[in-house]
Amino acid sequence: VHARIVRRDGTGRQAATEFLVSAELDGPRVIIGHLALHDGSWANALGLALADDPKVVQAAASAIREHGHGGEVPEREAVPRPDDTGKIRVPVPESLSAGYLACAPGGRAVGLDGWRRIIALAAGSPKLAAVIGASAFGPFMEPLGCQSYWLEMFGDPGQGKTTALKAGAGVWGNSLVKGGTCLSWNDTAIGLGRHLGKLGILPAFLDEQGMADFPPAKWGRTIFETTEGNIRLTAEAKGTGTRLSLPWNGVLCTSGNGRVTAGLGSGKYAGLLRRIISVPSPFTRSGAEAELIGGRPGAPGLLAGCFGHLGSEILDRYGVADAERLLTAAAGLLDLPEEAVPRTLAKHLHCQLAGASMVDEILGTSLRDAVLLFADDYLAEHGGAPEHDADRLIAAIREAMAREPARWPTRSEYREHRQARPDWIDGHRDPARLELPQHGVDRHVAGVRADDDAWVAVFREPFHAELCEPIGLDESVALGELHKRGVLRVAKSWRARGEWQTPVRIEADPAKAPLPMYQLTLPPVDDDQAEGPGLPSPPSRAHAKSDADEPQTPQTMQVRAGAVPQTPPQTPPQTPPQTQAPDRSGRFAAPAVVVDVDGGYLAGTDQLEVVALPEGDGLAAVLEYAAGLRLGLDRERGH
Numbered sequence: 001v002h003a004r005i006v007r008r009d010g011t012g013r014q015a016a017t018e019f020l021v022s023a024e025l026d027g028p029r030v031i032i033g034h035l036a037l038h039d040g041s042w043a044n045a046l047g048l049a050l051a052d053d054p055k056v057v058q059a060a061a062s063a064i065r066e067h068g069h070g071g072e073v074p075e076r077e078a079v080p081r082p083d084d085t086g087k088i089r090v091p092v093p094e095s096l097s098a099g100y101l102a103c104a105p106g107g108r109a110v111g112l113d114g115w116r117r118i119i120a121l122a123a124g125s126p127k128l129a130a131v132i133g134a135s136a137f138g139p140f141m142e143p144l145g146c147q148s149y150w151l152e153m154f155g156d157p158g159q160g161k162t163t164a165l166k167a168g169a170g171v172w173g174n175s176l177v178k179g180g181t182c183l184s185w186n187d188t189a190i191g192l193g194r195h196l197g198k199l200g201i202l203p204a205f206l207d208e209q210g211m212a213d214f215p216p217a218k219w220g221r222t223i224f225e226t227t228e229g230n231i232r233l234t235a236e237a238k239g240t241g242t243r244l245s246l247p248w249n250g251v252l253c254t255s256g257n258g259r260v261t262a263g264l265g266s267g268k269y270a271g272l273l274r275r276i277i278s279v280p281s282p283f284t285r286s287g288a289e290a291e292l293i294g295g296r297p298g299a300p301g302l303l304a305g306c307f308g309h310l311g312s313e314i315l316d317r318y319g320v321a322d323a324e325r326l327l328t329a330a331a332g333l334l335d336l337p338e339e340a341v342p343r344t345l346a347k348h349l350h351c352q353l354a355g356a357s358m359v360d361e362i363l364g365t366s367l368r369d370a371v372l373l374f375a376d377d378y379l380a381e382h383g384g385a386p387e388h389d390a391d392r393l394i395a396a397i398r399e400a401m402a403r404e405p406a407r408w409p410t411r412s413e414y415r416e417h418r419q420a421r422p423d424w425i426d427g428h429r430d431p432a433r434l435e436l437p438q439h440g441v442d443r444h445v446a447g448v449r450a451d452d453d454a455w456v457a458v459f460r461e462p463f464h465a466e467l468c469e470p471i472g473l474d475e476s477v478a479l480g481e482l483h484k485r486g487v488l489r490v491a492k493s494w495r496a497r498g499e500w501q502t503p504v505r506i507e508a509d510p511a512k513a514p515l516p517m518y519q520l521t522l523p524p525v526d527d528d529q530a531e532g533p534g535l536p537s538p539p540s541r542a543h544a545k546s547d548a549d550e551p552q553t554p555q556t557m558q559v560r561a562g563a564v565p566q567t568p569p570q571t572p573p574q575t576p577p578q579t580q581a582p583d584r585s586g587r588f589a590a591p592a593v594v595v596d597v598d599g600g601y602l603a604g605t606d607q608l609e610v611v612a613l614p615e616g617d618g619l620a621a622v623l624e625y626a627a628g629l630r631l632g633l634d635r636e637r638g639h
Contacts, residue, residue, distance in 0.1 A: 001068045002029060003092050007078040010231050010244025018078070019068040020092055023048055031094050037061040079200030079246065082143045086320035088201075097198050099173040099180030103308035111309025112363060114302050118167060118293055119365040126377070127153075127283045128164045129370035130352050134251050135168035136314060137355030138203035140323035142249035147275070148227040149348045153255040154209075155281025161255040162207055163290040164283035168253050169205035170303045172311040176295070181205055185212035185254070192222070196230045197246025204248075209256025216472075219260045220269040226252055227275045251351070268474055273386050274344035277378070313362055326354040334375050339385045349375040389473050390481035394522060396467045397456065401449075406442040410451045415508045417441040447517070448506045455489065457504040457517040475500075482520065489519040592631060 003020040019037075022029045023046045032042040040057035042064075043050035050060060067073065078095045080088050093101040104111055122129040134151050141148065153161040169175035169182040176182075182205045183195070196204055214222065225232075230248035254260065264272050284290040295301030330353035336346050353375065356368040401408045409417065416434045446466065447458040458467070468475050479500040482488040491502045494516075503514035 001064060001073050004068050004073050004075045005031060005078050005092065005095055006075060008246075010247055015243075017068075019064060020076075020094060021064065022046065029092075029094055032064075037064060079198060080139060080202055080315075081200060082320055086143070088139055088315050088319070090315055093173075095198070096202070097181075097195055099175065099177065099182075100199070100202060101172065101308065101312065102174045102180075103312060104174075104305050106305060108309050108313065111306040112313060114306030115310045115359075116363045116365060118302050118306070119359060119363055119367050121284075121289055121293060122167070123366055123370045125160075125284055125289075126370045126374035127279050127281075128160065128167065129356065129367050130279070130349075130374045131164045131168040131253060131283070132171065132359065133352040133354075133356035133367060133371045134348075135171045135203050135205075135253065135355065136310070136358050137323065137327075137351045138250040139201045139315070140318070140320060140327075140354075141251065141351060142201045143320045144324055144327060146327075146351055147344060147347065148229075148249050149251060150223060150227065150260075150276040151251055151253045152260060152276055152278045153253070153281065153283060154257065154259050154278060157257065158287065159281030160284030160290045161281055163294045165205055165207055165253055165255045166294050166303060168203070170307040170310075171314075172202055173308045175205065175307060176303060182207055184208045185210070185256070193225070193230055193232060193245060196226060196248035196252075199248055199250075200246070201248070201250050203250050204252045206252070206254045207256075209254055209260055210258065214260075216262065216264050220264050220272060223260070223272050223275055264472065269472065270386070270389070270474075274341045277345060277348055279378075310359070310362070314358055317362065318358060323354065323358075326357045327351065329357065330354045333372055334379070337379065337383050339383070341386055342379060342383045345382060346375075346379060349378065388481060389478035390485070390487075392471060393467065393473055393478040393482065394487070394520075396471060396473075397447075397458065397520070397522070398525075400446060400467065401456070404442065404446070405437070407444065407446040408449055408456070409441045409445065410449045410453075411506055412451050413437070413441060414445070414448050414506055418507075448504070455519055455521045457506070457519040459515075459517060460501070463518050479518075485523075487520050487523060489521060 001019050001021050005018040005020060006014055007016040007018060009015040016033060018031050018033045020029055020031050021042070028046075030042070030045045032045065036042040036045070038057075038061060040050050040052075040060070043060075050057065076095075077089045077091050080091060083089050090101065104114075119129075119132070122132055131151065131153070140146075153164055155161060166175040166182050169180070173181040185206050185208055192206075212219075226248065230245070232245040233242055234245060236243055259278055261272055261276060261278060284293070291299070291301060293301050294303055327350055330350040333353060334346055334349055336343050349371075352371050353368055356371040359365060359367050412434055419433075445459070446462040447456055449456045464475070467473070468478070479488055483490060483495075483500070488500065489502055490500060494502050499516070500518065501516040502519050504517045504519050505514040
C-alpha cells in the first residue's frame with residue numbers, strides 16, 4: 001500500500017477512503033476503493049490470483065485496510081487543495097486525470113533547462129507567454145479568491161494555437177500523448193464536469209472546439225457552469241439524499257478556429273464577456289518555431305524533454321502567501337479600468353503576470369515583460385464598456401429600416417397605401433393624393449414611422465421574431481434601458497400594467513382603435529459621415545402631407561415696395577453646390593428665391609442656381625423680376 005487517499009464531496013467533507021496499491025514495490029499502481037475490496041475485484045486489476053472463497057476475500061481486504069490505515073502509509077488528497085499552511089497538497093498522479101503531474105525522463109535540472117529554452121522563445125511571442133503565465137498561476141486562483149475564466153485561442157489553422165495550448169498544458173504534465181493533459185472537445189458536458197472535478201484547482205486544456213458541435217446557447221451554459229465552480233446538485237444512488245459534485249476553480253485554456261462566444265455576449269449571456277479572454281492567432285512567429293517547441297513526426301520538440309517539471313517545481317517552491325505577493329506586484333504593473341467588464345479582465349491579466357513572475361524566479365528568464373506587453377495591448381482593445389442591449393436594439397431597427405424600407409412606411413404612406421380611390425381626376429392628378437416612394441409599401445409591414453420621422457412604432461411579432469431573437473437580445477433589459485433614456489414611449493396607464501407597448505393610432509378612420517406597438521424616438525446618429533458636408537438634407541415627399549391630410553403651403557420671401565429684400569439668417573454659399581441648371585420643363589421652376597447684396601440664388605428642390613439681381617428698386621421691377629423666375633409649387637414635379 002503506497003498511500004491512503006481521501007476523497008471529498010462538493011462541500012469538502014470526507015466522502016470515501018481509497019488505497020493506492022501495487023503487487024510489487026515497483027510494479028504498476030492502481031487505486032482501489034471500498035467496493036473493490038469487498039468483492040475482491042482489486043486482485044484482477046493487479047493481475048493476481050485470488051481465491052473465490054469469501055473468507056479469503058474478506059481476509060485479504062482486512063489486511064489491506066489495516067495496513068493502509070497504519071502510520072507508515074502517507075495520507076494524500078484525491079485532488080489538489082491547499083493545507084492549513086498555504087501549501088498545495090499534491091495528490092498522487094493516479095488520482096488525477098491522465099497525464100497530470102507526470103514528468104519527462106531526465107530529472108528536474110534537465111527539465112527546467114528545457115523550459116528555459118521554451119521561455120526564451122515565448123519572450124518574443126507575447127500571446128504564447130500569456131498562455132504559459134496563465135497556466136503557471138492556475139492552482140493559486142481559488143485559494144486567493146480569483147474569478148475562474150477561460151483563455152480562448154482562435155484563428156486560422158497553422159498559426160500556433162495547438163502549440164501554445166500544449167505548452168501551457170506541458171507545465172503540469174504530459175501534453176504530447178493522446179488522453180494526456182491536453183484533451184480534445186470530443187466530449188460531453190458530464191464528462192467535462194467530471195474531468196474538471198478531478199483536477200480541483202489545476203488548469204484544464206481542451207483543443208479543437210469545433211469537435212464539440214455546441215450551439216451558442218450550449219457554449220454559454222458551459223462557460224457559466226465551469227467558471228462558477230463546476231458544481232452540480234445530484235441525487236444519491238440510494239435513498240432520498242442529494243450530493244454536490246466535485247468543484248473546480250482556475251483557468252480553462254481552449255483553442256479552435258472559431259470563437260466560442262460567437263453569437264453571445266448580450267442578454268442573459270452578457271456576463272460571459274468578463275469570464276473569457278479571447279486571443280486571436282498567431283501564437284508563434286513561424287512554423288519552425290512551433291515545431292521546435294512541440295516537435296514533428298520523427299523529431300521530438302523541447303516539450304518532450306521537459307513536460308511536467310515546471311509545474312512540479314512551482315508546487316514545491318510556492319505557497320498561497322508567495323502567490324499573493326506576486327499577484328499584488330502584478331496589480332501594480334497594470335491599472336484597473338473603471339468599467340466593470342474591463343476591470344474583471346484586468347484581474348485575469350494580473351494572474352497571468354503573477355504566473356510569469358513565478359516562472360522568471362525559477363528559471364531566471366524575462367517572461368513577465370512579454371506578458372505585460374500582451375496585457376497592455378489586450379486592454380487597449382477591450383478597455384471599453386460592452387454595447388448595451390438597448391443600443392443593439394436601436395441598431396437592429398435602423399438596419400431593418402434601411403434594408404427593407406418598404407416595410408417601414410410613414411403613417412401618411414401607410415394610410416395612402418390603404419386607399420382605393422383613383423389617383424387622377426379629369427386627366428389631372430388629385431392634389432390630395434400623396435406620392436408613394438418608388439419601392440412601394442410591403443404587404444407585411446414591420447412598423448410605421450411618423451411623417452417627420454420623429455418616432456417609429458414596431459408591431460409585436462416582428463419586434464420579437466425579427467429584431468430581438470436573432471441577435472439574442474434580452475428584451476426586458478433593452479426596453480427598460482430605452483424607457484429610462486426616454487427613447488421608448490409608453491403611456492403611463494400601460495406602464496402601470498407592466499407593459500412596454502403603447503397604443504398608436506395609424507389608421508385615418510377615428511372609429512378604428514389604436515394598436516399596441518413598441519414606439520421609439522430614435523436618437524440622432526452620431527456619425528460625421530451620415531450627411532454630406534454643408535449640404536441640406538432633401539425634403540421627404542411624405543412631408544408634403546400632414547397627419548390631417550392637409551397639403552403644406554411653401555413659404556416664400558416677402559418683399560416690401562421700394563425696399564431691397566433682407567438678407568436671410570443663413571448666407572448661401574458664393575459658389576453654388578451644382579452648376580447644372582434645373583429642368584424647367586414644368587410650369588414652375590422653384591418655390592423661392594434668395595436675394596442679397598451679393599447676388600441671387602434660385603432655391604430648387606435639391607440645388608441652388610445663381611440668377612441675376614433685379615435691375616430696379618421699385619416694386620414693379622421686383623414683381624417683374626419675380627415673375628420671370630417662375631416661382632411657385634409644382635405639384636406634378638414634386639417641388
